[in-house]
Amino acid sequence: MLVYESTKTGFLNDVLEGQLVPKIRDGYQSQGIGMGSRGEVRSWKNSLQYMHSVLNGSSVPADAGVAIEFKIPLTSRRVDFLVSGFDEADNANVVIIELKQWEGTSTQTVEGKDGIVKTALGGGIRETTHPSYQAVSYAQLLKDFNVTIREKPINLYPLAYLHNLESQHREILDNEVYESHTEQAPLYVRGDTEQLRTFLESQIEIGDSSENLYDMNDGKIRPSKSLQNSLLEMLEAQDEFTLIDSQKVIFEKAVELANQSRRDGQKRVLLVDGGPGTGKTVVAINILAELIQDNMVAQYVSKNRAPRDVYKEKLRGDRLVKEIEHLFTGAGSFVDTDANTLPALIADEAHRLNEESNFFGRGENQIMEIINAAKFSVFFIDESQRVHIDDIGSKQAIRKHADDLGAEITELTLESQFRCNGSEGYIAWVDDVLQIRQTANADRFDLDFDLQVMDSPETLHAAIETANERTRLSRVVAGYCWEWDKDGRADPSVTDIKIGDYERSWNLDTSDPWAIADGSIDEVGCIHTCQGLEFDYVGVIIGEDLKYRDGEIVVDHEQRATTDRSLFGIKKLSREEPKRAAAIADELIKNTYRTLMTRGMKGCYLYCCDDPLGEYLETRINTVQTGSRQPQ
DSSP states (O other): OEEEEEEHHHHHHHHHTTOHHHHHHHHHHHTTOOOOOHHHHHHHHHHHHHHHHHHTTSOSOTTOEEEEEEEOTTSSOEEEEEEEEEOTTOOEEEEEEEEEOOOGGGOEEOTTSTTEEEEEETTEEEEEEOHHHHHHHHHHHHHHHBHHHHHTTEEEEEEEEETTSOGGGHHHHSSGGGHHHHTTSOEEETTOHHHHHHHHHHHOOBOOTTHHHHHHHHOOBOOOHHHHHHHHHHHHTOGGGOOOTHHHHHHHHHHHHHHHHHHHOOOEEEEEEEOTTSOHHHHHHHHHHHHHHTTOOEEEEESSHHHHHHHHHHHHTTSOOOTTGGGEEETTTTTTOOTTOEEEEEESSGGGOOSSOSTTOOOSOHHHHHHHHEEEEEEEEOGGGOOSTTOOOOHHHHHHHHHHTTOEEEEEEEOOOOTGGGOHHHHHHHHHHTTSSOOTTSSOOOOOSEEEEOSSHHHHHHHHHHHHHHSSOEEEEEOSOSOOOGGGTTOTTSOOEEETTEEEOBSOOOSSOGGGSTTGGGSEEOHHHHTTOOEEEEEEEEOTTEEEETTEEEEOGGGSOTTOOTTTTHHHHHHHOHHHHHHHHHHHHHHHHHHHHTOEEEEEEEEESSHHHHHHHHHHHHHHHHTOOOOO
8 A cells, every 4th residue: 555656756846846755645634644743754754855865866776666655465564665676687676765863872782682783662661563574574465465476476685774873883783683684674773875776776777667566466365375384384393282072173163264265255153152262363363374275365453462472473483484473463453453454353352342543542453453354354352361451352342343343253162171181170269269250069079289378478489480491482471460660661670569588570562472482480460461371380469459268259359450440430430430440450450360360271379369268268279179168
């Protein structure tokens, strides 16, 4: 999708006459898309002035194509700047330029992570992807999904231009750590105007009057054979992606419905209900892979970043594979997507979906936007895992939006229980213990599961560290009861959780998926870093927001950290509608600990900041072990 398209001459004239920004604004408006903030527009104008300097006086032909903000299929991302034409051998070429305003004083090399740097973003120094990595990944995505680019063919030449980065800081980003990316997408910094001109002149020797840009824009979207083969090889190499029992039934039904929608154009929705450990994400990944194999464009969607990132890494393994990057996307990616643009979307953790789809408050409803964007959509849901006040995902809401958009809906249930050592009874026991609902498993469950209450957080963490040494993966997690220091959110040496002498970094904010990152065994995760994932053993620190008084489990939202957004607005609601506020707080806080306590496949270790709660849980565990219920 082209926001702005012209020739080299037209672009230079628009800059000189002050018409460039108004024309870009018109391009956004014609597509029903709003432009960014004033600050973003200012920085963007600055970058385009530098591109004016590069092209002005170069031998790039006057009728070479120029495009700005070219939307990449399957994503909300846009290529900053493109130049199109032909070389002397009459090859169709397009240069992809990623523009950055980064400065050397605020940018840092990050070793040990593929394509990751630190720079000033969002008011702090944060990890983000290297500009050359971005440019290469955009080119890879276009080649993998745009039929015209593959068949014409159109050669893509990605590069990164950091026009504010002083040459003395070049080594920060243009060094051997990033060599695999800078070899594919050369990096240019301040003072490299002549070198960048030379590169453009070597690739664009004959003008095309934007022909190649139009062909790219009009190209059909279909996955390439190389992407299909790569994804299939990754999936087959991982035993944990094998489907059994009801997983296989739901997988086959999803593929059947997707193909029906492709044939007859009827919009369809598959709603899959599944509790903790039933393998929702495994089924979702298998559906994604199968539809890609069937030449169908599909994406895995989740609001929560953690499962997206972890399963991307699990599929990739140790390989530097970029082609699967954009098969995984956030739930807010479809605000501006036209109806039935995509053949299939697979929404995991659908209980976490929201109304507004990004930080700017855009979007109407993520459930509606996903159903609208795809001919076929799958929603995997567990309503008992709603843990944020903005979570709107429910079976009722999905049914409503499916009906409003004319979609046929099919509902199935994932029944097999894999987490908690196959014990569905344990899940029911947790519900009973936390007084979420009364169940038939109040007294007993399959005891081939290691469940203990620890007398200190140190003891709990040590036990999980020991378990992690002998098992595949074990981690410690905690409720949202400790302040999250802004300056230390990405620094593992900053301790957030402090309980007596126990101090640990909590909810670390880095580019790596926390659950499988190096060093995370020494840290403590939160609901957002582990929801949708599983461990062999999980250690859960229950904060002061959950207590036990007079035979009742009591929630105390006042003990939540002020940095906690999951109950944002609850204090105001408590003054206006106290009963409703109490019900919401009760549901979300209990669901949080239910979710944390059901992350383990082999065992769960608990530490309670509230002593009476710890005593109560220990009594309930002992009661189960003796098989006779004691008074609460």
